[in-house]
Amino acid sequence: MAVNARERWRVVLGAGLGLLLTGLLARWLAGGPPQALWLVAPLGASAVLVFGVPASPLAQPWAVVGGNTLSALVGIACVHLLGSTAPAAALAVAGAIALMFALRCLHPPGGAAALLMVIAGTLDWRFALFPVLLDSLLLALAGIAYNNATGRRYPHVQVAPAPAAADQMPLFGEAELDAVLARYNQVLDLPRDDLSHLLHEAELLAYQRRFGALRCADVMSREPKTVEFGTPLQEAWALLQRHHIKALPVVDRARRVTGIVTLADFMRAASSERHEGLVGRLRELVRPSGLSHGDKPEVVGQIMSKQVRVASAERPIAELVPLFAATGHHHIPIVGEEARLVGILTQSDLVAALSRAPV
Structure with a gap:
């Protein structure tokens, strides 16, 4: 009440x-x-x-x-x-x-x-x-x-949930909510759309309470390894292996993010190679062909993901938790002034911040 x-x-x-x-x-x-x-x-x-x-x-x-x-x-x-x-x-x-x-x-x-x-x-x-x-x-x-x-929707027609932005993805979706309601199997004196909204709001408040005022800049990995559009695949692959990382932001000369190349991008590109075995296909992919023209990718720009999500260094960590929890994101480039790359936020960084946060 x-x-x-x-x-x-x-x-x-x-x-x-x-x-x-x-x-x-x-x-x-x-x-x-x-x-x-x-x-x-x-x-x-x-x-x-x-x-x-x-x-x-x-x-x-x-x-x-x-x-x-x-x-x-x-x-x-x-x-x-x-x-x-x-x-x-x-x-x-x-x-x-x-x-x-x-x-x-x-x-x-x-x-x-x-x-x-x-x-x-x-x-x-x-x-x-x-x-x-x-x-x-x-x-x-x-x-x-x-x-x-007086500002109250009546009749309260059920509104279909709008597609959530990638950085606002909740930990649970409509299918999970339906399954829980079916298991509860009682009449609820609350419309389903309002229930979903309230749960998502409570979820975000829980993140904010746990992480407090932490910003991306407080927990990100600084000076991340980067590559450019024209970086040879062999060089990019060597960076991933040498530093035991899974992604490399692709930047221009002003350090603005133009894409990202991940292990998944290499695997996807290698699947088109005719050699048998994953190791053999990867070796063939990163080996320079020495040809001026051909169908085989030679540089990072030919296999990178161009649609890359970035976040501001001042953005609260709590707002990015759903993005890591409910989507396939494992790393988010962090940008500062003039959209220049200043760091990268990984799941490991997020777990480390969570372990330090007060309960």
Whole structure:
């Protein structure tokens, strides 16, 4: 219930105005004697949901209208079958819940609507249309107008997740969330898209708490080994082997990153060689051909990955954790002023920073 005073007043005023409008219109449309019933009690509970938790699956327009009306019909049917008895009351509520589940309009006040029909001994089927259906419809329309006017999306249609940026990839995806929800196997009074968003936000806050104010510049490997577009493959391969590293940023004369060459790039290029065995293919790939023209790659620029993600030296480490955790990235070049290379951040650097961070 951790909502501020502004949100509380938004809910209070919305419920009051919504019920006032519903009652006045229903009373006017009834057009009968003053003692005629034109507003049903379960609508008070519906108002709490519509205006208090408009994102809830239990508060959506179809849940309000369908849940209340169908439940009222079930209650009237039970009165016809068993009269105004305790068994009829129990059967009405249970049947209403079953029907709401089946038609995807589960709405807690629907149980009260079914029970009200039994307690009142209602036999007239038209009672489910007026006042129950009309009241529910008017309240849902009031909810649509008020919630949207006060910044709350209603109806809360499920929004398909937008493709996450590579540096914002979460540790879990939609498939994992679906699997956990299926295992939980209970009704959640929270829409799936909001749940996913909240979990991702909590994940990022956890990273920020763990890493504090650490920046890329604080943990990166400085003065990384680099190559240029025209560096021979043999030289680049020797650098990788000699320094036991897996990637070499490719820079221009101003030390701006133009690409990156990794062990995977060498393996991919070697797969096109005709020699048998990986070692033989790699040797043939890095061996200079001595020809001025040919199909065989000779320099780094011919096999490097041109789409390379970089990060600023001032960027918080916490923002890059999802990138390492959920994608195939193992190393990210770090740039400083004028986008010049100043270091490289590897998974090893990240693990070292994590080991030093306070728990």
